[in-house]
Amino acid sequence: MAMVLDKTHRFKVIAAHAGLIFFLALTLFPFLMIVSISLRPGNFAAGSLIPEQISFEHWKLALGIGYTDASGQWVAPPFPVLRWLWNSIKIATISAAVILLLSTTCAYAFARLRFAGRRLGLNILFLMQMFPAVLSLIAIYAVFDAIGSYVPWLGIDSHGSLILAYAGGLALHIWTIKGYFDTIPVEIEEAARVDGATHFQAFRYVLLPMAVPILVVVFLLAFIGAIIEYPVASVLLHQEQNLTLAVGSKLFLYTQNYLWGDFAAAAILSGLPITVVFLLAQRYMISGLTAGGVKG
Amino acid sequence: MATLTLKQIRKQFGEVTTLHGIDLDIADGEFIVFVGPSGCGKSTLLRTIAGLEDISAGELAIDGVRVNDLPPVKRGIAMVFQSYALYPHMSVFENMAFGLKLAGMSKTEYTPPVTRAARVLQIEHLLERKPAALSGGQRQRVAIGRAIVQKPKVFLFDEPLSNLDAALRVQMRIEIARLHRELRATMIYVTHDQVEAMTLADRIVVLRAGRIEQVGTPIELYHAPANLFVAGFLGSPQMNFVTGSIVAIDAHGVDVALPDAQRVRVAVDAAGAQPGDKVTLGVRPEHLSLVAGGNAIAAAAIALEHLGDASVLYLQAPGTGETLSARLPALTRIAEGEVCRLGFRPEHGYLFRADGTAFRRLNPLA
Ligand SMILES: Nc1ncnc2c1ncn2[C@@H]1O[C@H](COP(=O)(O)OP(=O)(O)OP(=O)(O)O)[C@@H](O)[C@H]1O
Ligand SMILES: [Mg+2]
Numbered sequence: 126m127a128m129v130l131d132k133t134h135r136f137k138v139i140a141a142h143a144g145l146i147f148f149l150a151l152t153l154f155p156f157l158m159i160v161s162i163s164l165r166p167g168n169f170a171a172g173s174l175i176p177e178q179i180s181f182e183h184w185k186l187a188l189g190i191g192y193t194d195a196s197g198q199w200v201a202p203p204f205p206v207l208r209w210l211w212n213s214i215k216i217a218t219i220s221a222a223v224i225l226l227l228s229t230t231c232a233y234a235f236a237r238l239r240f241a242g243r244r245l246g247l248n249i250l251f252l253m254q255m256f257p258a259v260l261s262l263i264a265i266y267a268v269f270d271a272i273g274s275y276v277p278w279l280g281i282d283s284h285g286s287l288i289l290a291y292a293g294g295l296a297l298h299i300w301t302i303k304g305y306f307d308t309i310p311v312e313i314e315e316a317a318r319v320d321g322a323t324h325f326q327a328f329r330y331v332l333l334p335m336a337v338p339i340l341v342v343v344f345l346l347a348f349i350g351a352i353i354e355y356p357v358a359s360v361l362l363h364q365e366q367n368l369t370l371a372v373g374s375k376l377f378l379y380t381q382n383y384l385w386g387d388f389a390a391a392a393i394l395s396g397l398p399i400t401v402v403f404l405l406a407q408r409y410m411i412s413g414l415t416a417g418g419v420k421g
Numbered sequence: 422m423a424t425l426t427l428k429q430i431r432k433q434f435g436e437v438t439t440l441h442g443i444d445l446d447i448a449d450g451e452f453i454v455f456v457g458p459s460g461c462g463k464s465t466l467l468r469t470i471a472g473l474e475d476i477s478a479g480e481l482a483i484d485g486v487r488v489n490d491l492p493p494v495k496r497g498i499a500m501v502f503q504s505y506a507l508y509p510h511m512s513v514f515e516n517m518a519f520g521l522k523l524a525g526m527s528k529t530e531y532t533p534p535v536t537r538a539a540r541v542l543q544i545e546h547l548l549e550r551k552p553a554a555l556s557g558g559q560r561q562r563v564a565i566g567r568a569i570v571q572k573p574k575v576f577l578f579d580e581p582l583s584n585l586d587a588a589l590r591v592q593m594r595i596e597i598a599r600l601h602r603e604l605r606a607t608m609i610y611v612t613h614d615q616v617e618a619m620t621l622a623d624r625i626v627v628l629r630a631g632r633i634e635q636v637g638t639p640i641e642l643y644h645a646p647a648n649l650f651v652a653g654f655l656g657s658p659q660m661n662f663v664t665g666s667i668v669a670i671d672a673h674g675v676d677v678a679l680p681d682a683q684r685v686r687v688a689v690d691a692a693g694a695q696p697g698d699k700v701t702l703g704v705r706p707e708h709l710s711l712v713a714g715g716n717a718i719a720a721a722a723i724a725l726e727h728l729g730d731a732s733v734l735y736l737q738a739p740g741t742g743e744t745l746s747a748r749l750p751a752l753t754r755i756a757e758g759e760v761c762r763l764g765f766r767p768e769h770g771y772l773f774r775a776d777g778t779a780f781r782r783l784n785p786l787a
Contacts, residue, residue: 312506315473320520320567321494330519334510417553417560418509419502 163389170385187390209373214398217351220291224347228295232302254296259356282363291351298343305339310419341409370395423484423574423607424449430479439465441631454618455611457628463611471500499568503580505560507552514548517566538569558589578610627651644785649777658706661745667698680740686716687770689780703771709747712764722759
């Protein structure tokens with residue numbers, strides 16, 4: 126702390142702080158706006174950031190309670206928002222778990238096993254990922270329509286179909302995890318093999334525990350991706366009961382009547398599971414797990 | 422506890438052949454050291470013995486049983502890696518117990534051997550720590566401990582001490598020697614360090630480019646190297662080589678003419694050689710001394726280094742551009758460019774044929 130500082134240092138610190146505060150405000154503003162809209166009576170997008178009057182009518186609707194409006198009329202919740210939230214959480218959790226399972230094992234094969242077509246396979250995976258899923262919406266619809274006539278629980282308008290569709294998008298995750306595996310010295314697993322571990326045991330007891338931080342990141346990314354995904358979900362899910370929150374909350378915005386307040390409350394709700402999962406995941410994202418194994 | 426037999430072991434990586442038919446018999450309880458220049462295949466040979474690389478051709482037998490197709494544990498080997506290769510997420514105790522756990526032992530079964538190994542290696546107080554919280558020397562002890570608890574028939578070490586500083590290396594070297602005496606296990610040890618090779622080995626295996634150049638006790642290799650390569654590889658500073666040709670042969674040695682017509686005498690058995698044959702003269706730096714007359718090489722000094730206990734003089738070899746070195750008493754004073762006469766006894770000289778093989782020395786231990 127007794128370091129000698131240049132005169133310009135003070136100025137730089139102040140400038141840096143000012144810049145940071147500015148960007149923080151820039152990113153926080155939309156969020157605060159949404160919060161404000163959801164607490165304002167009526168459905169208006171415009172208005173001051175701090176509402177003059179606080180009303181929980183939108184939240185009551187979102188949470189499925191209902192309320193009595195100014196004219197004394199009972200307003201029932203128009204949509205099963207909590208049900209949508211539950212659908213979103215269920216689909217995101219299962220698809221993220223499936224993605225994690227598949228991409229970890231694939232990444233292990235690509236990183237550690239030597240087989241013909243390894244390079245080619247990796248590159249094809251990468252190329253496939255370049256095409257946005259939107260481009261294949263029609264194909265996805267047709268495929269699941271066909272599957273549905275044999276396996277109903279994987280057909281159109283089933284959660285199974287959406288989970289399967291999401292689980293297909295794991296190329297990028299395979300690359301991420303493989304990149305991390307590549308940084309872990311092979312000798313550590315060889316030591317495990319000498320200790321008597323099979324390939325699977327070396328993977329399970331030695332490699333996986335060291336890879337926990339990256340696995341958490343991949344789970345998080347997959348989870349967030351599934352929660353906020355709109356195009357594929359909107360094509361595959363139809364019945365109101367089955368929608369995810371991302372698709373369902375769009376119903377608040379009909380062409381004649383944009384229910385901004387109700388929409389805002391639903392949007393904040395959809396951020397809730399992401400926040401919770403992130404907070405849970407954070408403590409596993411520690412660095413330095415692989416330190417000390419080998420001489421650097 | 423085990424004998425090893427290597428018969429024509431070959432190893433290929435795709436098109437590249439790394440080991441060209443290695444034949445070696447290792448006796449029970451022997452300490453074998455592999456040395457050789459970087460890339461000669463020491464690690465590859467060790468890894469094929471361990472079972473981490475498959476054997477392309479040939480046969481490997483441990484205690485007379487062919488083990489080519491057995492995984493590492495089933496061969497009864499344990500290996501200590503150069504990079505330690507500890508499990509960073511496990512404590513020292515778990516690191517050492519991992520293999521025993523995999524073998525299906527319960528905690529009450531594997532705790533005693535682990536604590537015993539920790540006591541032998543003096544790391545008992547570290548058992549709860551993670552590898553990241555250990556020093557290099559402590560990590561290497563854990564790696565050795567992990568090998569010990571497996572009770573292997575054969576220990577394999579791949580340059581285990583090369584990451585340690587000089588003082589610690591000496592200490593660990595002594596501990597490994599003690600370990601070998603106590604466990605009486607067969608040990609195979611790869612190193613770059615000549616002192617480690619000379620002090621630890623029962624027999625040294627000198628490898629070059631995937632082939633064995635010579636196998637022998639440290640004394641044998643030092644005093645009776647089979648060829649130029651082995652002679653140049655062992656000894657520090659390196660043995661001096663000067664090319665020349667034979668001028669006379671008698672029962673007690675050979676007279677050799679150096680390129681600038683100087684003559685020196687070497688006590689070797691030159692049976693089969695003719696006067697006029699091209700040869701290479703070899704003299705170790707520690708056998709050279711400054712003399713007025715007698716059997717000596719005259720050469721111009723280039724530089725002088727004071728090592729404290731001795732001085733090393735570098736000279737321009739007569740007739741060729743090569744550098745000679747001589748280990749002289751401490752505080753020797755010689756000016757640069759001064760021509761010195763470096764004497765040696767004929768029985769201290771080595772002589773090599775044009776194809777690099779050595780003539781038999783008449784009195785190697787003199
Ligand atoms: N997996 C591999 N694929 C291809 N070539 C390899 C492989 N492993 C080793 N080699 C080659 O085999 C040769 C011997 O390598 P090795 O690691 O056994 O050398 P070394 O004697 O242990 O060297 P060092 O003293 O530097 O450790 C080298 O030329 C190396 O390039
Ligand atoms: Mg090596």
